[in-house]
Every structure is written in C-alpha cells, then in structure tokens.
Amino acid sequence: xxxxxxxxxxxxxxxxxxxxxxxxxxxxxxxxxALQQQEFLLVYxxxxxxxxxxxxxxxxxxxxxxxxxLVSPAYFIPLAEESGQIEAxxxxxxxxxxxxxxxxxxxxxxxxxxxxxxxxxxxxQPDFVDMVAGLLQHYRIAPGLLKxxxxxxxxxxxxxxxxxRMQQLKALGLRFAMDDFGTGYSSLSYLSRLPFDEVKIDQxxxxxxxxxxxxxxxxxxxxxxGIANTFGMELVAEGVEYKSQQQLLxxxxxxxxxxxxxxxxxxxxxxxxxxxxxxL
Ligand code: C2E
Ligand code: MG
Ligand code: MG
Ligand code: MG
Numbered sequence: 001x002x003x004x005x006x007x008x009x010x011x012x013x014x015x016x017x018x019x020x021x022x023x024x025x026x027x028x029x030x031x032x033x034a035l036q037q038q039e040f041l042l043v044y045x046x047x048x049x050x051x052x053x054x055x056x057x058x059x060x061x062x063x064x065x066x067x068x069x070l071v072s073p074a075y076f077i078p079l080a081e082e083s084g085q086i087e088a089x090x091x092x093x094x095x096x097x098x099x100x101x102x103x104x105x106x107x108x109x110x111x112x113x114x115x116x117x118x119x120x121x122x123x124x125q126p127d128f129v130d131m132v133a134g135l136l137q138h139y140r141i142a143p144g145l146l147k148x149x150x151x152x153x154x155x156x157x158x159x160x161x162x163x164x165r166m167q168q169l170k171a172l173g174l175r176f177a178m179d180d181f182g183t184g185y186s187s188l189s190y191l192s193r194l195p196f197d198e199v200k201i202d203q204x205x206x207x208x209x210x211x212x213x214x215x216x217x218x219x220x221x222x223x224x225x226g227i228a229n230t231f232g233m234e235l236v237a238e239g240v241e242y243k244s245q246q247q248l249l250x251x252x253x254x255x256x257x258x259x260x261x262x263x264x265x266x267x268x269x270x271x272x273x274x275x276x277x278x279x280l
Contacts (some may be wrong), residue, residue, distance in 0.1 A: 028083050030065065031076060035088060037234045039064050041098050043265035044114075046275070047236055050246075050255040052276060056113030056256060059097050060265045063088070081121050090122040091131060098139040098266060101146065109275070115147040115177055120154045128180070129168045130169070136172055143173025147198070150176060152184035153195060166195050177236070182220050191227050194268030201254065212244045218252075225253045 034040055041064065044057040061070040068206045080086040096112045104110055122128065136146070148169065155162045155178075166176055177198040178191065182205060192201065201221060210217035239261030249257065258261045263274055 019208040024079065027076070027079060028085065029121075031080055031085050031089070032063070034063060035092060037066075039066070040089070040092065041267065042093065042100070043061055043154070043267055044271040045258055045265035046263050046271070047256055047258045048262045049113075049257075050250055053280070054112070055256065056115060056147070057271065058117075058265070059093065060117070061093055077119060081119050084121070086119050086122050087125055090119065093117075094135055095133065097146065098117075098135045098141055101140040102142050105140075105142075108279070109272070113145050113147050113175070115149050117149045117179065118154070120151075120157060123150065123154055124157070129165060129172075130202075132171055132174065134256060135173065136174075140175070144175055146173075147175045149179040149200070150226055151179045152181065152190070155186075155190060159190075163194060170195060180238070182224055188227055191224075191233070193233060198234040198236060199224060200258075201225075201235065201237045201249075206237055206239045206241075206245050206249070206259070209245045209248050211243075212248065214248055218248075221249075221254075222252055229253065232253055252266065 005135055012245055039145075041062050042059045044059055046054045046057050061073050062078070063073070065071050077089075078085065078206055080089050094116055097116050101112075101114055104112055125131070125142075128275055135141075152160075171177070175197040176195065177200055178194070178196045179200050180202045181199050183202045201224060205215065205218065205221050208217070214221075217239075225235060234256065235254045236256045237245075237254050238258050240246050240249070240257040240261045242261060246257055246261060263271070266274065
C-alpha cells in the first residue's frame with residue numbers, strides 16, 4: 001500500500017488503520033445480520049404546532065446491537081451508504097412506516113403523517129420510485145400521509161434528476177421535506193427550483209438560541225422562513241428543547257416544532273400513549 005514516488009510520500013499502513021478496517025468490516029457484516037435478526041426498530045418523534053396539535057411524526061431508525069447496545073444512526077447510516085446496505089435498510093424503514101400508517105388508518109391517529117429520512121444512494125436507486133409505488137399500493141396509503149425527508153447534498157448531486165424523481169413521487173401522493181436546511185452549501189435559491197412541500201430549519205440555529213437571544217446568523221433563519229412563506233412551503237423547526245427557543249421561532253413566523261420540549265423519539269406504543277394522554 002506504500003507509495004514510493006519521491007520518498008516523502010510514503011504512506012504506512014498503521015496498525016490502528018488496520019484495526020479500523022477490521023472494525024468496519026465486522027460492522028458491515030453485523031449490519032447485514034441486523035435485518036435478518038430484527039435488530040432495527042423505528043422510533044417516532046412528533047411534530048407539534050403552536051396551538052399544540054400533533055400533525056405527524058418523524059420516523060428515526062434505531063439499531064439495538066446484542067453486544068454493542070444502541071448504535072446511533074449518525075454512525076451506521078453513513079457506513080451503510082458506503083457499503084450499499086442502505087438500500088435494504090432504507091426499504092425496510094419505508095415498509096415499516098407504511099405498515100404503521102396502515103395500522104393507524106382505523107384509529108384516532110388516521111390523519112397523522114410519517115416522515116422518513118431518505119439517503120442519497122437510496123434516492124438514486126434505479127427502482128426507487130417503483131419500490132415506493134409498490135409499498136403505497138400494498139398498504140393502501142392515502143395521499144399526503146407519507147413524507148420523504150431529503151437533504152441538500154442529495155439535491156446537489158443532480159438537480160434535474162432530483163426534480164424529475166420528486167415529480168414522479170409527488171404524482172403518487174408523496175410529500176417532501178428539505179431536512180437540515182440552512183447549514184449546507186446549497187444556495188437559498190434551490191428552494192425555489194425544487195418541489196418541496198416543507199422545510200426543516202436545522203437544529204444548529206435553534207441550539208444557538210440561548211436565554212431568549214437569537215444568534216448572529218439568525219438572519220438566515222429569517223430568510224428561510226421568508227422564502228418558505230413565499231413559495232407556500234410548510235416550516236418545521238428541529239431540535240426545540242426550550243420554551244424560549246419556541247418563542248423566538250414563533251416571533252420569526254415558524255409555527256411547527258419538533259424536539260425534546262415536546263417529546264423524545266420513542267417506540268410506537270410509547271408515542272401512542274403520549275398522544276392519548278395529551279388528547280385527554
Ligand atoms: P435528522 O433527520 O436531522 O433527525 C433529527 C435528529 O435530531 C434525530 O437524531 C433526533 O433524535 C434528534 N433530535 C430531535 N429532537 C432533538 C432535540 O430537541 N435536541 C437534540 N439535541 N436532538 C434532537 P437521530 O435519531 O440520532 O438521527 C440522526 C440522523 O440519522 C438523522 O438526522 C438522519 O439524518 C439519520 N437517520 C435517522 N433515521 C434514519 C433512517 O431511517 N434513514 C436514513 N437514511 N437516515 C436516518
Ligand atoms: Mg430528518
Ligand atoms: Mg433534520
Ligand atoms: Mg440531521
């Protein structure tokens with residue numbers, strides 16, 4: 001592996017690099033088993049309006065590894081992206097979400113939406129649109145209840161292709177949310193060129209709100225809110241932990257929130273219990 005071009009450029013394969021490669025390999029194998037062993041589960045976090053109404057939930061994956069314990073998606077999703085395993089995992093997530101929507105159909109929760117995170121590689125799978133269409137049909141999902149969360153990086157890959165795919169999926173009744181908006185590299189003008197139904201304000205901005213004071217870069221939040229309103233997109237602020245953060249967002253014109261202030265992401269029975277209690 002060493003490169004010997006001019007002597008200064010030698011790259012040694014350090015023992016800790018080897019350990020890292022071995023660890024990755026082991027983790028990749030574990031990921032493959034995880035689906036079969038049913039080690040994944042979805043947890044649900046509500047999106048709540050200023051008036052206190054719960055509009056829907058975001059589904060977030062959890063991996064309960066028998067030895068490692070709970071593994072964060074922030075760690076294994078990027079790995080699954082690289083290895084290609086995200087295609088099978090992502091399909092499982094969508095299938096679970098659709099099944100949940102179907103279960104809620106006959107209940108008080110019939111109008112709740114479920115938002116699912118979609119990663120780049122998954123979105124550009126050749127059969128992605130067909131796969132989603134199949135699930136919608138199989139679980140008889142009413143239009144508008146399934147939402148896909150995409151990030152800026154996904155859109156940057158190929159703007160025209162992204163728009164074309166989004167249009168095909170919108171024709172099936174899906175809705176789209178731009179996730180983590182405002183901290184990436186894309187320009188605000190992308191929002192006007194892409195058929196998003198909703199924009200999620202990145203947690204970064206919300207986290208920086210302390211003691212009722214807005215951070216310097218709040219001007220970006222105001223701009224996002226202005227653009228969303230101009231293009232008729234809904235807004236959700238992520239990572240709202242304190243009432244003072246909700247108040248600042250509200251003052252700027254954002255009326256829907258997701259965060260620990262309302263509820264942590266929780267397994268479906270806990271979420272249902274939480275919502276029942278609220279509605280009493
Ligand atoms: P995300 O889509 O931006 O999800 C929001 C993250 O913020 C979640 O982390 C959630 O638990 C966390 N969060 C929610 N409210 C608060 C709060 O008030 N304070 C703080 N500090 N955090 C809050 P989580 O569940 O660890 O997921 C991390 C990321 O992993 C997600 O970010 C998403 O990009 C990815 N991810 C999760 N599930 C899936 C999945 O099923 N498929 C794909 N492709 N990606 C997923
Ligand atoms: Mg998300
Ligand atoms: Mg997010
Ligand atoms: Mg995020």
